[in-house]
Amino acid sequence: xxxxxxxxxxxxxxxxxxxxxxxxxxxxxxxxxxxxxxxxxxxxxxxxxxxxxxxxxxxxxxxxxxxxxxxxxxxxxxxxxxxxxxxxxxxxxxxxxxxxxxxxxxxxxxxxxxxxxxxxxxxxxxxxxxxxxxxxx
Numbered sequence: 001x002x003x004x005x006x007x008x009x010x011x012x013x014x015x016x017x018x019x020x021x022x023x024x025x026x027x028x029x030x031x032x033x034x035x036x037x038x039x040x041x042x043x044x045x046x047x048x049x050x051x052x053x054x055x056x057x058x059x060x061x062x063x064x065x066x067x068x069x070x071x072x073x074x075x076x077x078x079x080x081x082x083x084x085x086x087x088x089x090x091x092x093x094x095x096x097x098x099x100x101x102x103x104x105x106x107x108x109x110x111x112x113x114x115x116x117x118x119x120x121x122x123x124x125x126x127x128x129x130x131x132x133x134x135x136x137x
Contacts, residue, residue, distance in 0.1 A: 039117060046115040046122070053087070053111045054127050060085035060092070061107040061129040068096055068103040069133040081107060104132040 064081035072080070074096050082089045093108040109127045113119040 042115050042117050046113055046118040050111050050125055053109060056085040056087050057107055057109045057127045057129050060087055061105055061131045064094055064107060065105040065131040065133045068105055069135050101135050102132055103135055104130065106130045
């Protein structure tokens with residue numbers, strides 16, 4: 001019995017067809033996965049921005065409580081919170097409560113979700129912090 005062998009031209013054509021199919025499949029897979037990967041990257045950027053603002057709110061609270069504990073007036077305390085943290089004053093709320101020798105400062109900040117795609121889906125996030133200190137002198 002005689003074996004049938006394909007000619008080299010037929011093998012080259014079949015190999016080229018398989019490579020073309022694989023290349024097309026990779027393109028389709030990339031087109032399907034790329035939007036998901038980009039969306040995930042944007043969400044991670046937004047999470048990083050919120051984490052940064054959370055640290056800034058904590059810093060603003062400490063600065064405001066320190067300013068209040070040394071006897072500064074309420075406007076100076078609010079200014080200390082805003083200037084020390086770099087947070088937007090229009091989104092920052094500082095409430096000062098004095099009771100005897102203690103002063104409590106509550107800071108609230110509306111963190112914007114400005115990252116494209118994320119901002120459309122997620123509303124502004126509200127960050128809060130509170131600190132109580134004893135007044136000095």
